[in-house]
Amino acid sequence: MASPNMQIARNARTRVADRVTSKVTDALKSDTAFESGSLALSARIAGAAAEAVLELPAEARRTLTRRQAELVRGVRRLVETFGDERGRRKIELIVPETVERSVGEGLGPIVPEEEGKHLLNELAVARKIEDWAGTVAGASELNRDYGIPRSTLHRWQHANEVIGLLKGTKKHVFPVEQFIDGRPALGISAVIGLAGSHRTAWLWLRQANPVLGGRRPIDLLKQDRIEEVIETAQAYFDPQ
Structure with a gap:
């Protein structure tokens, strides 16, 4: 049977998501950039992340701290994947029955190195280093x-x-x-x-x-x- 202290700690952790969600909501509710739906969702995500971090071992938290830039990118990519609408209407492309074959103009003739440097110098624009x-x-x-x-x-x-x-x-x-x-x-x-x-x-x-x-x-x-x-x-x- 868990001790009273252990039970208190467990209850505190289970409530941390709600506490963080509430604090984030209060902090952002005056921000006009957030609509009610996006504000609630952002706050819930912040609360869930805070609770997950709290439950990690100390060594794992230190590792995440060192790699927080990578973590932020990963969270952003994960959220963005849910923005793809599965039923989104696709653009219909009209494919012609016959396609004209083209090879393009190519790279042009190869010039000697000195001539190439001269041509590049004519195109280059000088800039001050301070610019x-x-x-x-x-x-x-x-x-x-x-x-x-x-x-x-x-x-x-x-x-x-x-x-x-x-x-x-x-x-x-x-x-x-x-x-x-x-x-x-x-x-x-x-x-x-x-x-x-x-x-x-x-x-x-x-x-x-x-x-x-x-x-x-x-x-x-x-x-x-x-x-x-x-x-x-x-x-x-x-x-x-």
């Missing part, structure tokens, strides 16, 4: 404005702990946005390793990411949400 990378600064500016020693910056760059972008032929500049409290945000080295280059990594870090709720990965790194960003980067750069 896509944001505010950047050289080693001297970082030392003057942020007190970052050149030797420290060089060590970070050598260890791939900071994003360094080549400006011109030799000079490297560093996006200022990646720094917090005088040092690069933690997790940048992992993103560089997954992206394969500093330029690609910084382009990805600065773009709003739908998997992260429309937020930019660099902003989350600066909030110490490192594991969430790295998991998202792994799914993007190494989907295998």
